Amino acid sequence: MPKIKYSVVDLDETFISKNTFKLWLIFLMKSLLRSGSVKYSIKLFVILIKRLFKKISHMDMKRETLKITNENVVNLNVDKFVFGLDKYVNKNILDKMLNDQNTYWILATAAPEIYSKKIAFTYGFNHCISTSMVIDEQWNENIREIKLKNVLNYLKSKDTNCISAVFTDHHDDLPLMRISEKVYLVNPKEASKLKVDEQIKNYTTILVE
Structure with a gap:
């Protein structure tokens, strides 16, 4: 029996060609307005304006947005959101997944688990490592060294520390790239390409067009 390999795939602008969190913010605002949640609609609007003018960090914006998400989860049709992403799926990576049954495919992303886990399940990933919806003192984005740590912790549970391939668009994943046997840069922007080089x-x- 062939040895199982472990490949890590980023989500935003890699497996999905768009920034899914930006799309989630739009979806969240529309859902809040549709459900008549004026209080939370205004709260979300204020958070986004603060971020627009750099009054708060991206991480703080995400944390506060996920709090609103948790408080309104009953009004959110996550299946509908994920279905709407299908036209943005990177068919190149999806074909690799479907044609390589000896690889354990891990979706590792800074996107929140409320929809990233559903994406992973829908498209046949074996596991998903993403940003937690539990907002406490230990909460952090699943990004850079934190993503690396979480991936390695998971691999340890599989009695390995070997990553056969990383698929990503961004230099934020350099910590993972450094220890991977192969690296695939997906539609990288010039700034990321230079840093990876x-x-x-x-x-x-x-x-991918």
Whole structure:
């Protein structure tokens, strides 16, 4: 029996060609307005305005947005949101997943687990590591070194620390790239490509229209 390999796939602008969290914010606002939640609609609007003018950090914005999400989950049709993302799926990566049954596919993303886990289940990922919806003192985004730590902790439960491939669009995933056997850069922006070039000598670029 062939040895199982472990590949890590980023979500935003990698498996999905759009920034799913931006789309979630739009979806959340529409859902709040449709349900008549004036209080939370205004609260979300204020948070987004503060972020627009850089009065709060991206992480603080996400934390407060996820609090609103948790308080209004009954009004959110997550299945509908995920279904709407299908047209943005990277068919190149999806084909690799479908044609490689000896690989354990891990979706690792900074996106919140309320919809990222459903995406993972829908498209056949074996596991999903994402930003927790439990907002407490230990809460943090699943990004950079934190993502690496969470991925390694999960691999440890599988009695391995080997990553056969990383698929990502962004240099934020350099911590994962450094320890992966193969790196696939998906539609990288020039700034990310330059930063990756400084540390990763061999990688494959996947360009998708």
